[in-house]
Amino acid sequence: MFQNTKCECGHQNPTGTVLCEYCGKPLVEDLPLDSPLEMRYDGVARRSQKDNPALIDRVWNFFSSVKIAVYLIVITLIGAAIGTIYPQESTFINLDDPAQYYRDTYGTWGAVYQALGFSRTYESWWFIGLLVMIGTSLVVCSLDRVLPLYKALSKQQVRKHLTFINRQQTVYKAKLEQNPEEWTESFAKQLKRKHYKVKIEGTALLAEKNRFSRWGPYINHIGLIIFLLAVLGRGVPAWHMDQYVSMDEGQTKQIPNTNYYVKNEDFTVEYYKDEELPDNLKGTARAKLYETKAVLYECTADCDDPIKEPVLTEVDRHDIQVNSPLSYKGLKLYQYNYEQRIRLITVKPMLVDSRTGEKYGPFELPMSNPPLTYTAGPYTLKLSDVYPDFGMDEQNRPMTKSRDPNNPAFVFIVTGPGLDESGEIYIYFPLPNAEDKQLQQMINASFQKSGNNSGRFSFEVGKMENVSFSEYTTYLNVRVDRAMPYIWVGAAISMIGLVMGFYWHHRRVWLRIDDGILTLGAHTNKNTFGIRSEVAGALKKTGIEVDPKALDNRRNTR
Amino acid sequence: MNWLSISSNAFIIAFFLYCFSFIGFCIAIGGRRWSNRDVEAHKKRWARIGFVLAILGWVSHLVFFFTRWKGGGHIPTSNMYEFMTFLGMAIMFAFIVVYLIYRTALLGAFATPLVVIIIAYASVFPSEVQPLIPALNSIWLKVHVTTAAAGEAFFAVSFAAALVQLLRVVDFSSKEKSAVRQQRGVEWVLIFIIVIIGFLVSVFGFRAGGYSAEFRQENFEIDQQGQELDSVQSVKYDLPPIVAPYNSETVHMTSFLGMEQPLFEAPSWMNGVNAGRKLNTVIWSIISGAILYGIARLIARKPLAAVIHPHLDGIDPEDLDEISYRAIAIGFPVFTLGALIFAMIWAQIAWSRFWGWDPKEVWALITWLFYSAYLHLRLSRGWQGTKSAWLAVIGFIVVLFTLIGVNLVIAGLHSYAGV
Numbered sequence: 001m002f003q004n005t006k007c008e009c010g011h012q013n014p015t016g017t018v019l020c021e022y023c024g025k026p027l028v029e030d031l032p033l034d035s036p037l038e039m040r041y042d043g044v045a046r047r048s049q050k051d052n053p054a055l056i057d058r059v060w061n062f063f064s065s066v067k068i069a070v071y072l073i074v075i076t077l078i079g080a081a082i083g084t085i086y087p088q089e090s091t092f093i094n095l096d097d098p099a100q101y102y103r104d105t106y107g108t109w110g111a112v113y114q115a116l117g118f119s120r121t122y123e124s125w126w127f128i129g130l131l132v133m134i135g136t137s138l139v140v141c142s143l144d145r146v147l148p149l150y151k152a153l154s155k156q157q158v159r160k161h162l163t164f165i166n167r168q169q170t171v172y173k174a175k176l177e178q179n180p181e182e183w184t185e186s187f188a189k190q191l192k193r194k195h196y197k198v199k200i201e202g203t204a205l206l207a208e209k210n211r212f213s214r215w216g217p218y219i220n221h222i223g224l225i226i227f228l229l230a231v232l233g234r235g236v237p238a239w240h241m242d243q244y245v246s247m248d249e250g251q252t253k254q255i256p257n258t259n260y261y262v263k264n265e266d267f268t269v270e271y272y273k274d275e276e277l278p279d280n281l282k283g284t285a286r287a288k289l290y291e292t293k294a295v296l297y298e299c300t301a302d303c304d305d306p307i308k309e310p311v312l313t314e315v316d317r318h319d320i321q322v323n324s325p326l327s328y329k330g331l332k333l334y335q336y337n338y339e340q341r342i343r344l345i346t347v348k349p350m351l352v353d354s355r356t357g358e359k360y361g362p363f364e365l366p367m368s369n370p371p372l373t374y375t376a377g378p379y380t381l382k383l384s385d386v387y388p389d390f391g392m393d394e395q396n397r398p399m400t401k402s403r404d405p406n407n408p409a410f411v412f413i414v415t416g417p418g419l420d421e422s423g424e425i426y427i428y429f430p431l432p433n434a435e436d437k438q439l440q441q442m443i444n445a446s447f448q449k450s451g452n453n454s455g456r457f458s459f460e461v462g463k464m465e466n467v468s469f470s471e472y473t474t475y476l477n478v479r480v481d482r483a484m485p486y487i488w489v490g491a492a493i494s495m496i497g498l499v500m501g502f503y504w505h506h507r508r509v510w511l512r513i514d515d516g517i518l519t520l521g522a523h524t525n526k527n528t529f530g531i532r533s534e535v536a537g538a539l540k541k542t543g544i545e546v547d548p549k550a551l552d553n554r555r556n557t558r
Numbered sequence: 559m560n561w562l563s564i565s566s567n568a569f570i571i572a573f574f575l576y577c578f579s580f581i582g583f584c585i586a587i588g589g590r591r592w593s594n595r596d597v598e599a600h601k602k603r604w605a606r607i608g609f610v611l612a613i614l615g616w617v618s619h620l621v622f623f624f625t626r627w628k629g630g631g632h633i634p635t636s637n638m639y640e641f642m643t644f645l646g647m648a649i650m651f652a653f654i655v656v657y658l659i660y661r662t663a664l665l666g667a668f669a670t671p672l673v674v675i676i677i678a679y680a681s682v683f684p685s686e687v688q689p690l691i692p693a694l695n696s697i698w699l700k701v702h703v704t705t706a707a708a709g710e711a712f713f714a715v716s717f718a719a720a721l722v723q724l725l726r727v728v729d730f731s732s733k734e735k736s737a738v739r740q741q742r743g744v745e746w747v748l749i750f751i752i753v754i755i756g757f758l759v760s761v762f763g764f765r766a767g768g769y770s771a772e773f774r775q776e777n778f779e780i781d782q783q784g785q786e787l788d789s790v791q792s793v794k795y796d797l798p799p800i801v802a803p804y805n806s807e808t809v810h811m812t813s814f815l816g817m818e819q820p821l822f823e824a825p826s827w828m829n830g831v832n833a834g835r836k837l838n839t840v841i842w843s844i845i846s847g848a849i850l851y852g853i854a855r856l857i858a859r860k861p862l863a864a865v866i867h868p869h870l871d872g873i874d875p876e877d878l879d880e881i882s883y884r885a886i887a888i889g890f891p892v893f894t895l896g897a898l899i900f901a902m903i904w905a906q907i908a909w910s911r912f913w914g915w916d917p918k919e920v921w922a923l924i925t926w927l928f929y930s931a932y933l934h935l936r937l938s939r940g941w942q943g944t945k946s947a948w949l950a951v952i953g954f955i956v957v958l959f960t961l962i963g964v965n966l967v968i969a970g971l972h973s974y975a976g977v
């Protein structure tokens with residue numbers, strides 16, 4: 001396309017210019033007649049409108065097109081919507097065979113959905129790719145426009161071409177009855193009272209306000225870019241950690257892959273009282289508040305030594321509730337969940353000699369990390385086996401079903417006066433339920449049968465004070481998210497840009513008086529209604545009555 | 559009298575004031591042709607009456623809100639009933655703001671019925687004050703819900719203005735393809751609204767008649783440990799069961815017009831008892847909507863849009879275009895702040911992640927992307943007039959889907975109990 005870019009006023013414009021940079025006369029011949037001018041970037045040329053684009057220019061042009069941007073936005077929107085049809089795989093905590101699960105739960109469509117990868121939409125390469133492309137588009141589009149716009153707005157001419165004025169959205173044209181200079185002065189005064197900055201050259205006038213609002217969209221876009229970069233940055237492993245720790249009351253656990261340990265000193269739940277509940281919920285237990293009294297420790301010595309206990313130093317403590325995490329140097333511990341589950345912490349049983357009825361002890365037996373030897377009176381107990389979650393395998397041999405202390409059992413070798421050198425073997429179930437007691441008796445009896453003990457000893461806890469137990473298990477979610485500050489900064493910048501761009505409007509008024517004929521044009525990027533009533537108001541104060549609506553130059557177009 | 563009963567009385571007063579306000583605005587527009595009147599004076603007078611009634615209704619609505627807050631002990635935005643009434647209040651606020659800028663009675667005639675429908679819809683849900691679960695007990699949640707609703711309210715006003723604009727500019731005399739398409743499109747929007755009214759009519763009608771039915775459904779499931787779970791769920795219907803839940807048995811059922819048994823059973827892919835009930839509700843809404851629409855068509859003998867069209871000729875479509883756009887321009891930053899940024903802050907504090915791709919979150923993002931597409935198209939592709947009006951109409955449907963549809967169709971962390 002060949003286009004003459006030299007204006008009749010003598011100014012040589014860059015290729016792609018729509019309105020002469022100097023006087024505003026339209027340069028493109030085929031602009032639709034008598035419609036308002038396209039004022040978007042004041043008609044200046046942008047980089048993407050260069051002649052003979054090279055490859056890099058073509059990429060640039062692709063991303064600088066708002067049309068492409070809208071396509072990207074719409075495709076992202078549709079992709080995001082498809083991702084909500086069935087639950088995402090990431091919402092299940094453990095899903096061994098997703099394909100199977102989707103087929104079973106959602107039928108054929110579910111299977112197809114899963115096979116096409118929509119069950120992982122938001123982690124998929126194409127979705128992230130779209131976000132990256134939006135980011136690129138944001139950068140390129142903004143750069144492509146903001147510089148030319150800045151230049152155009154900082155070198156505006158006061159006296160504009162008549163065509164330029166006549167073809168604004170808001171136009172007033174009439175014979176002026178008053179003295180041109182005096183009227184211009186008084187009109188300028190009116191505009192100044194409305195906070196316009198006014199420049200006058202003879203009988204030509206340019207008034208402008210709120211130019212800064214033009215930068216709003218760009219500031220918004222910068223914020224969005226920062227936000228997007230931060231979101232992508234969360235993919236960097238060192239920036240992101242997401243772990244779960246479950247603890248019974250009184251338990252201390254290491255936070256996986258860190259030097260930190262956390263202790264659950266106490267867990268409490270408060271339920272709604274019946275009178276606080278509506279009728280249909282009365283009598284049900286509804287949690288009102290739950291809280292973990294947590295202590296955070298840092299390991300300061302012997303951390304990786306498998307033999308020694310690590311040395312822990314308290315660094316922080318906090319009562320963690322749902323909306324109130326513990327936060328220490330970028331590490332955050334959130335209340336994630338809890339479960340009511342009775343777990344023993346320690347018991348203090350006594351060794352009972354059933355022949356004499358004499359009791360020895362008590363000795364202290366902690367459920368986690370129990371020591372290897374105990375003394376009860378003259379007797380020594382050596383721990384030979386521990387089953388945290390006791391069960392029997394197919395051959396009826398004792399085994400542990402898991403590492404969780406759901407149903408602990410301890411096997412002791414008792415030695416002491418009157419006993420064999422090799423000692424006697426007894427099993428002990430500290431949980432006070434009948435089933436366990438029966439099991440204990442049965443197993444001990446079978447030990448007796450095979451000659452491993454004489455059936456002389458049993459165990460007894462006696463008073464409740466000798467048992468300490470945890471009623472709840474708390475689940476904490478441990479997070480590190482180093483990108484968060486950038487996320488918030490990006491969001492804040494974006495918001496500032498939005499407010500600037502939407503709650504203030506850039507307004508400009510041009511006028512010139514030629515042979516007693518006043519030609520006035522006004523432009524705003526938003527709220528034409530507002531500028532019309534502002535112009536009509538100012539005209540009225542200078543003695544020209546005009547209905548704001550009559551200023552609208554768009555009447556004849558649709 | 560305690561706070562909660564003051565509150566529910568204020569709610570009823572607000573409801574009626576809104577209805578009267580609607581009538582006022584209608585008279586302002588429709589009564590222009592009444593004989594021997596000064597058209598401008600008539601319009602001004604009745605528009606003023608409509609607006610004053612709207613303000614009074616809104617004040618009463620505020621009374622409802624704050625007394626319920628006082629009586630319930632927490633801000634009433636935590637279940638569907640409370641949220642929808644709050645949304646109605648926010649739309650009224652947005653309407654008042656936009657009305658004060660542009661002063662068009664037409665906007666009132668379309669925004670007030672929208673509010674009436676929304677608060678009637680709210681009343682379908684149980685209105686008891688419910689206790690909060692701990693995650694909801696956060697200042698950020700309050701800030702989030704209120705600002706998000708405020709943003710959405712401006713979108714609602716934009717929808718009202720865009721709908722008037724479409725009704726105003728669509729050419730009902732033309733048989734051209736594009737004109738016919740527009741005519742159909744506008745008519746379908748009206749039908750959509752009438753179906754919602756049909757829903758309200760059937761729910762309140764059968765509720766007033768004390769209708770009920772109950773079903774039981776037994777469910778076998780195999781959980782992840784390979785154990786069989788057997789659960790029995792039951793569900794109560796307020797509407798006569800045209801569709802029963804899949805594989806269910808009737809516990810009891812009031813007969814309706816000789817109908818003693820459900821006519822159909824929901825298809826098997828509709829999991830759970832509630833899916834059957836929701837499907838039944840949808841069918842009833844469509845039936846009653848169709849009846850209402852049929853009656854209206856019989857009376858009017860032409861498309862409803864064509865009935866409304868001639869009453870709207872007093873206003874410039876450009877002004878409506880501007881109002882619709884301006885409402886979005888005001889609402890967009892508010893929505894961004896409320897529905898996305900505050901939501902992220904709250905999610906970060908309560909759930910330890912600022913974003914979790916929960917369906918509700920995703921739909922808030924979709925809404926936001928949709929309106930940003932609208933803004934870009936308008937700004938740089940010159941999509942103004944009818945094109946942008948269509949987008950504003952569709953945009954509000956997206957908003958409604960985010961607020962209601964997601965709860966009905968897809969459930970997530972945010973889901974309130976749905977009808």
Ligand code: HEM
Nearest residue numbers: 066069070072134137138141145214217220501930933937
């Ligand atoms: C795909 C990448 C994007 C590109 C290339 C892009 C480009 C643009 C451009 C060129 C403008 C015109 C600025 C002006 O002339 O004053 C604009 C305006 C704007 N953009 Fe974007 N944009 C993108 C994404 C977004 C997104 C995701 C949002 C979400 C909020 C957004 C929000 C806005 C807003 C609010 C405006 C101002 C609109 C108005 O004043 O009516 N943009 N954008």
